Amino acid sequence: MSSANGNGPPLINPSLRGGRTLLARVADASFWMSRYMERAEHIARILMISNDVLTGTGDLDRAFALEVAGDVLRITQRDHMFPALTPAGRPASQVMAAVARYMTLDEDNPNSLIHCMAKARENARGIRESISAEMWEQINTFYWSIKSDDARARFEDVPQEFYRQFMMGSFLFQGLADQTMDHGQVWLFIQLSKYIERVDMTCRILMAKFSTLSRVDSSLEPSLRTIQWMAVLRTCCSIEAYRRGNIGELEPSRVANFIIFDASFPRSIHYCVKQALASVDQIRAGLSADAGREAQRRLGRLFAEVQYSQIAGDTFETLLEFLSATRAGMAEAAAAVQEQWFMRAIDPNGWRSWSTSAP
Amino acid sequence: MFDEYQINGLFDEMFEKPGTPRPHYARLHQRVCDLGMTALQHRSKMADVCFRNQGVTFTVYKDALGVEKIFPFDLMPRIIPAEEWETIEKGLIQRLTALNLFCHDIYHQQHILRERIMDPQLVYNARMFRRQMLGINVPRGIYVTICGTDLIRDQHGEYLVLEDNCRTPSGVSYVLENRAIMKRVFPSVFQAAHVRPIEDYPHNLLRCLKFLAPHDQADPCIVVLTPGMHNSAYYEHSFLARQMGLELVEGRDLLVDDNYVYMRTTAGMRRVDVIYRRIDDDFIDPLCFRPDSLLGVAGLMNAYRMGRVALANAVGVGVADDKAIYPYVPEMIRLYLKQEPILKNVQTYICARPDECAYVLEHLHELVVKSTNEAGGYGMLMGHQASQAEREEFAVKIKADPRNFIAQPVIELSQHPSMIGESIEGRRIDLRPYILCGQNISVMPGGLTRVALKRGSLVVNSSQGGGSKDTWVLEAQTS
Numbered sequence: 001m002s003s004a005n006g007n008g009p010p011l012i013n014p015s016l017r018g019g020r021t022l023l024a025r026v027a028d029a030s031f032w033m034s035r036y037m038e039r040a041e042h043i044a045r046i047l048m049i050s051n052d053v054l055t056g057t058g059d060l061d062r063a064f065a066l067e068v069a070g071d072v073l074r075i076t077q078r079d080h081m082f083p084a085l086t087p088a089g090r091p092a093s094q095v096m097a098a099v100a101r102y103m104t105l106d107e108d109n110p111n112s113l114i115h116c117m118a119k120a121r122e123n124a125r126g127i128r129e130s131i132s133a134e135m136w137e138q139i140n141t142f143y144w145s146i147k148s149d150d151a152r153a154r155f156e157d158v159p160q161e162f163y164r165q166f167m168m169g170s171f172l173f174q175g176l177a178d179q180t181m182d183h184g185q186v187w188l189f190i191q192l193s194k195y196i197e198r199v200d201m202t203c204r205i206l207m208a209k210f211s212t213l214s215r216v217d218s219s220l221e222p223s224l225r226t227i228q229w230m231a232v233l234r235t236c237c238s239i240e241a242y243r244r245g246n247i248g249e250l251e252p253s254r255v256a257n258f259i260i261f262d263a264s265f266p267r268s269i270h271y272c273v274k275q276a277l278a279s280v281d282q283i284r285a286g287l288s289a290d291a292g293r294e295a296q297r298r299l300g301r302l303f304a305e306v307q308y309s310q311i312a313g314d315t316f317e318t319l320l321e322f323l324s325a326t327r328a329g330m331a332e333a334a335a336a337v338q339e340q341w342f343m344r345a346i347d348p349n350g351w352r353s354w355s356t357s358a359p
Numbered sequence: 360m361f362d363e364y365q366i367n368g369l370f371d372e373m374f375e376k377p378g379t380p381r382p383h384y385a386r387l388h389q390r391v392c393d394l395g396m397t398a399l400q401h402r403s404k405m406a407d408v409c410f411r412n413q414g415v416t417f418t419v420y421k422d423a424l425g426v427e428k429i430f431p432f433d434l435m436p437r438i439i440p441a442e443e444w445e446t447i448e449k450g451l452i453q454r455l456t457a458l459n460l461f462c463h464d465i466y467h468q469q470h471i472l473r474e475r476i477m478d479p480q481l482v483y484n485a486r487m488f489r490r491q492m493l494g495i496n497v498p499r500g501i502y503v504t505i506c507g508t509d510l511i512r513d514q515h516g517e518y519l520v521l522e523d524n525c526r527t528p529s530g531v532s533y534v535l536e537n538r539a540i541m542k543r544v545f546p547s548v549f550q551a552a553h554v555r556p557i558e559d560y561p562h563n564l565l566r567c568l569k570f571l572a573p574h575d576q577a578d579p580c581i582v583v584l585t586p587g588m589h590n591s592a593y594y595e596h597s598f599l600a601r602q603m604g605l606e607l608v609e610g611r612d613l614l615v616d617d618n619y620v621y622m623r624t625t626a627g628m629r630r631v632d633v634i635y636r637r638i639d640d641d642f643i644d645p646l647c648f649r650p651d652s653l654l655g656v657a658g659l660m661n662a663y664r665m666g667r668v669a670l671a672n673a674v675g676v677g678v679a680d681d682k683a684i685y686p687y688v689p690e691m692i693r694l695y696l697k698q699e700p701i702l703k704n705v706q707t708y709i710c711a712r713p714d715e716c717a718y719v720l721e722h723l724h725e726l727v728v729k730s731t732n733e734a735g736g737y738g739m740l741m742g743h744q745a746s747q748a749e750r751e752e753f754a755v756k757i758k759a760d761p762r763n764f765i766a767q768p769v770i771e772l773s774q775h776p777s778m779i780g781e782s783i784e785g786r787r788i789d790l791r792p793y794i795l796c797g798q799n800i801s802v803m804p805g806g807l808t809r810v811a812l813k814r815g816s817l818v819v820n821s822s823q824g825g826g827s828k829d830t831w832v833l834e835a836q837t838s
Binding site: 021022023024025026027122125126127128129130133136137140141144185283287291341343 | 411412413414587588593597598600601606607608609611612622623624625626627629
C-alpha cells in the first residue's frame with residue numbers, strides 16, 4: 001500500500017470485520033452537536049444571571065452595567081462588538097438589553113444562542129440514525145420552537161424564561177442521551193465534548209469575572225460585592241453546592257478553589273477534566289487501533305495539573321495564569337481528538353491520485 | 360359530512376355513486392361520519408405536529424441550500440381490496456422480472472435489439488445507458504433490487520403503469536411513517552379494518568442487500584450512501600439506515616484502495632461489501648462519470664467492475680427508466696417471459712419516431728408531453744391546461760430534440776376523498792408500490808399513495824404541491 005501525499009500508509013484495519021465501528025464523520029458530528037448544546041446552556045445562563053444582577057442594581061450605576069455587559073461579550077469572545085452595542089447615550093437599563101438581544105437572536109453572531117442551536121441541530125440532523133429518535137426529536141422540536149414566528153416576542157416579553165428553556169433543553173438533551181442511547185462510542189464522544197466545552201466555558205467565565213472584580217472589588221459596597229461573588233457561582237451553576245460546603249463564607253479564593261478543585265461536583269474543572277479523560281480512555285479501550293494516544297496523554301497531564309495544583313499566594317495573577325494554562329491544555333487535547341479520530345487530515349485528493357493507478 | 364361531496368364524473372375510489380360508498384369503504388365511511396369534522400381536524404393537526412417534530416421532511420430546491428418541508432399528509436386512507444391487490448402484485452412481479460432481464464440483456468447479448476424489437480438508436484441514445492457496464496456481470500445478476508412503479512387508475516378504474524423507477528425510487532419512508540402516524544391517531548378504525556402490515560419492509564430490504572454481498576461473507580458490511588443532508592430525500596436515507604441498523608455514509612466517508620472500498624472509522628479503514636446507494640450514476644465516481652462530482656467515491660466503478668463491492672441498484676439501470684423505452688416493457692415481458700403483461704401501460708407516442716412526432720405536434724392540446732429523463736414532475740407539459748404560448752414553446756423544444764420527449768393522452772386519474780381545509784373533497788391520486796428483488800421478488804402490500812392537493816390538478820409529485828396518504832391493502836377474507 002502506498003500513499004501519494006507521503007503521510008505514511010493509510011490505516012487499514014483488517015480486524016474490522018463484523019462488530020460495530022463508528023464513522024469518523026459521525027464521531028465528528030456527535031462531538032460538535034453536544035459541544036454546541038453545552039455552549040448554548042452556558043451562554044443562556046450567563047445572560048440570565050447578568051440580566052438578573054442588573055435588573056436589581058443596574059439603574060443605579062451605568063459604569064457597573066457596562067462592566068457586566070462587557071463581561072458577557074468577553075466571555076463569549078465578542079468584545080469587538082462592545083462599542084457598537086453600548087453607544088454613549090444609551091441608558092444603563094438598555095445596555096444589557098442590547099447585548100442580550102445580540103447574544104440571543106442574532107443569527108450572524110456565531111456565539112448567539114440561536115446560532116448554537118442551529119449548529120447543534122445541523123450536526124444532529126447529519127447523524128440522526130446514530131442517536132436515539134428521542135434525542136433527535138427533542139433537539140428538532142426545540143429548534144423549531146425558537147425559530148417560530150413568536151420566538152422574538154416571547155424573548156422580549158420574558159427573557160429569563162427564554163434562557164431557562166435553553167438550559168432545560170440542554171439538560172433534557174443530555175438526560176435523553178444518558179437514558180435512551182447505547183453508551184457506546186457515539187455517547188462517549190458526546191460526553192467528551194460536553195466536558196471539554198464545560199471546562200473551556202468555566203475558565204472563560206472565571207477569567208473574565210475575576211479580572212473585572214479584582215479591579216472593582218474594593219470600591220464595591222458590601223452588599224453589591226456579595227451579590228457579585230454570588231453571581232460568579234450562579235453563572236457556574238455552582239452556588240447551592242458551594243453553600244453546603246462553605247457555610248456563611250463568600251471569599252473569592254474559596255469561590256475559585258471550589259469551582260476549580262472540588263472533586264465531586266460535576267461543574268468543577270477537576271471533575272470535568274477527569275470525566276473527559278475517562279471518556280477518552282473508554283473510547284480507546286473500544287478500539288484496537290492506536291489512535292487517540294495523544295489526546296489521552298494531554299488530558300492525563302492536564303488532569304495531573306488540576307489534581308495536584310493549588311493556587312498559591314491567593315493572588316488574582318496566579319489564578320488567571322492557572323486558568324489560562326488549563327484552557328490552553330484543554331484546547332490542545334480537543335485538537336488532538338479531532339486530528340486523530342475525525343480523520344480530517346486525510347486529503348481525499350491524495351487518495352484519488354493513487355487509487356487511479358491501481359490495476 | 361359528505362353532503363357536498365362531488366364525484367365530478369371521475370372514478371371515485373370511495374363512492375360508487377353519490378352517497379353510496381363501495382363495500383370495502385363502508386366501515387371507514389361510517390366511522391368518519393360518526394367522528395365529525397372537528398374531531399377529524401383535531402387528528403389531522405396531531406399528525407402534522409408529529410411529522411414536524413420528528414423532522415419527517417423533504418427538501419425543495421429553491422435556493423442554494425433548499426428549504427425543508429413537511430410532506431403534507433392526508434388523513435383519509437386509501438383502501439385496496441385483497442383480490443384487486445392480488446392482480447397488481449402479480450403484475451408488478453412479472454414486470455420487475457422482465458426489467459431485470461432487460462437490463463442484463465442490454466448490457467450483454469442484446470437479443471432485444473438483434474430481434475429488432477427495439478431500435479438500437481433508442482437504447483444507445485438513452486442518457487442513462489452506461490456503456491461502461493457492457494459485459495460486466497453484476498452480483499447475482501440482479502440489476503434492480505428496489506423498484507418503485509407508479510400506477511394510476513383511469514376513469515374506468517383500471518390500473519395502468521405510468522412509469523417504472525428503477526434508479527433510486529424514494530418515498531418508502533413516508534409510507535412507513537404514514538402508517539405509524541395513522542395507527543397513532545386512528546387506532547380504532549385501523550384495528551377494525553384488517554390491514555396487511557408493511558412494517559417488515561426494512562428487514563426485507565436488508566435481506567435483499569445482504570444477498571448481493573460478494574462471496575459468502577457471513578457478516579458483510581452494508582452501508583447506505585447518501586449525497587448528504589441537503590438532498591431532497593435525506594430524511595429517507597437516514598430513516599432507512601436507522602431502520603436497518605446500517606451506517607449512513609457520504610462519499611467523503613468512503614475511499615477505494617487496491618480496488619477495495621473502505622469507510623473511514625475512528626478505528627481506521629473498514630472494508631465495505633455492499634452499498635445501497637442513493638446517488639445517481641452520474642455522481643457516483645468522478646473518475647468514471649462526472650469529474651466535477653464531490654458526492655461520489657473516486658475509483659468505485661473499478662472496484663464494482665471487479666466484483667469487490669455490490670451496488671444496489673446496479674449502475675446503468677436508468678436505461679429502463681427512460682420514458683421512450685418504457686413503451687417496450689410489454690414487449691420485454693413477451694420476449695423474456697413468454698407471457699402476456701398483466702398490467703397495461705399508458706398509450707405512449709415516442710417523438711423519436713417521425714410519424715408519431717408529427718401526430719404529437721398536431722395534438723399538443725390534448726396530450727401530456729414528458730421529457731424522457733426528468734422526474735419529479737419537472738419538464739412536462741399538460742397540453743389541455745397550458746396556454747397557446749406554452750404549447751408553442753414546447754413544440755420548439757420537441758422539434759429541437761425529439762428523442763428527449765414522449766407524449767401520452769391525458770388520463771383522468773381516479774379521485775379520492777381528501778381533507779381540504781374544513782371540508783372533504785375529491786382529489787386525484789396515484790400509487791407507488793415498492794418491489795424488492797432478492798432471492799425472490801416481493802411487493803410491499805400497498806405503497807405510497809400520492810394525492811394532488813390542488814383542485815383539478817393531475818400532478819401528484821411532492822415538489823409540485825402533492826401530499827400523501829396511508830394505503831391499506833386488506834387481508835383476504837378467510838371464511
